Amino acid sequence: MGLRIAVDIGGTFTDFCILDEETGIMRVAKTPSTKDPINGLFAGLSQEGIDLADVTLFSHGTTVATNALITRRLPRAAMVCTQGFRDVIEIRRANKEDLWDTYKDVAPPYIPRRDRLTVCERVDASGRIIAALDEAGAREVARILRKRQVAAVAICFMNAFMNGANERRMKAILEEEVPGVPVTTSSEVLPEIFEHERFSTTVVNAVLSPVVGTYTARLGERLAEGGYGNDLLLLHSGGGVMTTHGARQFAGRLAGSGIAAGALASRHIAMQCGYPNSIGLDMGGTSCDVSLAYEGRSRITKDWYIEFGYPIRFPSIEVLTIGAGGGSLAWIDEAGSLRNGPQSAGADPGPACYGRGGEAPTNTDAHVVLGRLAHGLAGGRVRLDPSLAGAAVRRGVAERLGMDVHEAAEAILKVADANMADAVRLISISRGYDPRDFALVAFGGAGALHGAALARELSIPTVIVPPNPGVTSALGCLLVDIQHDLATNYIHPAADADPVAIENEFAILEREAWERMRHEGVAVEDVAMERSVDMMYRGQWRSLSVSAGTPVGSTRGLVEAFHAQHEREYNFRRDDAPVDLYRLNLRAVGIVPKAAFREYSGNGQMPKAYECRDVWFEGTAPVETAVYRREELPAGARFHGPAIVEQLDSTTVISPGVATEIDRFLNIIMHVGS
Template identity: 60%
Template structure:
């Protein structure tokens, strides 16, 4: 093979590898079990299993769960926070909201840094950037020495109003590094120079606790790749849908939280667009969870505030993805009222579903699919053997007998509850926002997405399901479709009709200078750099704001204000053209374009209803037990059509085509499942 582009995505159960040959445009995939104790072992095992010669790799992109898992498990290095006197408890006071408005007894999980590790220093910057109380350097040095004695390895410096004047934070950082040269120090003015101290403080604290963990992992992996012959930069996908090099990751590790989730959303948009759909819903179902994203008008929705755990916001732009506890390993259980539930608890990779025979004894979605014949007896090309007897035993013991059901009814009920949970989640991101799922295609991927996609689409009346060529490694593909990207912002509070355009231009120019420096630092040439300005606007007196893209000059601002009114009406169903508009914040997206793989369409050579590779008995609610054709996906050329019920097996996933639907292989090698079989290609009216 010629030069290769490689992407590796680490999931909760499997680590996926996607390799593209730059010359032939051919691609192949590999899949190995994840190693939660040290994800790098699975990354290198995937590289080895795929037979990759790292010296021939031109680009290596990586989506990682290291940051997300660290925030979930809270296995942090010794960390501390230094803040303005009187603001030690901002992290616990929070913003007064609750995840469940009606549960007064539910406590939010504690801050990432305990109260006893948060220290105060006398200083005060006013809202306008003027020094109200000078920094007490003697007290600052005393705190720094105390932290050194306590063994802190990473520190978050969060002073009030530092976004308006970072001088005190910068001096505090200098003092800390003088006393603790090996420590990692994150200042809120450099991480997130924005108003609202809780969001700024929490984002900085998250960055601080992740810095040693993420930097250590990234540096070790980069060294390992270099030892194997890779000469380029390791690119790491971040939550905003771009990538970063290790040099920038060391400064902004918090951006890697939700890294792999963003990759799946990016791949979903690319696949849907290629198939001619501007509106698509992504259903990425893995071993532990399901990630749902929405592509509307060809664009992914981006949110400015998100969280791994409720009550701990991370205020960086992130692709909006809804994650629920519904995966292949999600446990079926019966609540105290006798109702069947599914997830969010999961068997995960260890001990895994009962059918894995690795210690799990409770029934999971994977066990239900196996018991109903929808899954074969091996996964990942034979790397994982499944034992149907163990699956049936778990379902009988934990579901069928307690609910007085047959085995088939119990397994069907488990899948039905899982599908209902996913359908409800899709409704949250579509119908709740005024979007009709019937106007969308469903892109089903992940190791288990193709097993459930058609049933979820039926529940929502979505007419078309798209299953990518390698659904189990689609998120890894997404890692190859992103550019280097940085998002910068600064406060700029003025009424739109009172703007000093020279002042606005000066503020944007300062952001552009910093962005250009970052891109140059990452080896991006000027011709590959793209800078896009935006302004966060709101009606005067409002709290929430909307980001609107803007050019340069007075006319550009007027056009942006007009777009703000339109966007506000679309988002909140009303507009006030006569109300004064306030500029709240300016932002800049700095993109460094990277080469991306291109996949040419294939010629149509397939036929209708080809002879299957094999047949096996499978159970569906509409038909009961029935013998269904099992197709080998690699043997299905473009243009092939066949009716459900049918099953398509492949290395990284299994696709279920249920009764009453019809499937086709399109020119991009996707399986398109049409739920209205009478209008699908290759339909024979006599069959209907």
């Protein structure tokens, strides 16, 4: 017996996907998260009767790194800088998250000024060493850090992206003088121009190294004690996984672990259904994460952060997060307009209909008033009180706007849908993609409640609801390969760039990639390398990435691909303008064998609805609507809305007239445009 287990630990629940390799049958589970996330994880394994000796792959998405940055529960760390540059991460870019709020300050740096020490050294912009590292000064810095008992050190020297020799020597001295303390160098983590971004990423990586190292060591030991004999795989922001060795070295990559899993799963599900272009809508209780995949590939960004002002420049799947969820509060602003979120009722007290003391109306209360949610959530563990929901909507919205309670509930959801539609437009239309060319994958606990309405708003023709929407993010952890992203600056006019010189730079990156894969234990035949080049029009400082072949021939093809990419992204191109190469990128992928998911067959016979109830849909009087249990819908079934489909982890709303089918993987596919 071989089991593949994926675990996604969130703030409220820990989600499990358990795949039987022999049968392709997958089962899912949820357990409450605990203060020590490892305890909650093992409680779930025990609940499901998992013998770790039967597990062939254990993949894990975690918010441990993200939460450590948000809560600032970080070990004491230090930063060693070139003399005169200790305040780069405090000066930042001198910008603000809200330009017009003069009173809101940016959060302080992760390393305070007293722990940012300097040494004498200097490298110029061409990489020439002007002043070698002052070794006496370096050893004095090491003595101070040893006395302060710091848990990690970030080394950030000016222009080290061009020549990291001084950083490497400083690291060697620290490893000699302060043994056992993890040391991170900027030339190893992010060998790129722009010192603030490079320093900030290095600092994040350093302060997270002890957190991630301790966590992965503890989890790995407990898995081994239970009988698991393979590598623990950890999902990182770029959409791949790392072993514990890679995670300790590049801990900052786990800062976006949680949000990447849902984006990967939605892309896979859409591809499985025959849609290479897809938009993922992961709507939970408090927030909504929106992602996009085009031609089967997720969009990647390097412009992201956990706290504004402190960028993390590791490649990350682009995910846009807004405050829209089942618990988002409906409220009236000072001008008398109806708003929705980002404030949330959270899990405690939760929406008014939970009966735990919440009084403000939420999206969940609006769905209860409209009959879309009725008896309870989570298989009946959370009971819903329609009278409390109605009272909250009436008191908070209906009476203040002169509406009846059903009109008010519908208005609440329209505002929520409008907020999410704006987020989808930002990640699609503003990037040069037409939503009408995409399928919408709606998941999370609340995504399937809003999928059809959102698709109508954006003219998206197809909505896909996975078999287990509430644990889809955990599924993403089963679908990934070991992945490392490397890059080097290569600033050169494209017109006279030497392909041989470019090949030499790629060869250096490939040697580093092979070394990392060797440490990860990946077989040579399972490694694939993907090249890309970042390019820009001369005078720009923002770049676009285009794929590069192996070997790189003439740069003319790269330039033409850049023009086409720029036209799609910004709706114009300048064929007469000179183009510069900016950065060379290499993605090394270690293929992890994938188990096949079971395909189902059925006669397509629709089951009898287990109940009928009045449901209010947009702009209609109440409609008698059939309610089905998700587990009773067979593959091949076809029907038209209105319908409600209920299951343990989510509820799907199918609007009147919407043609719906159940595919061979038991996805619900709604053809909203039909």
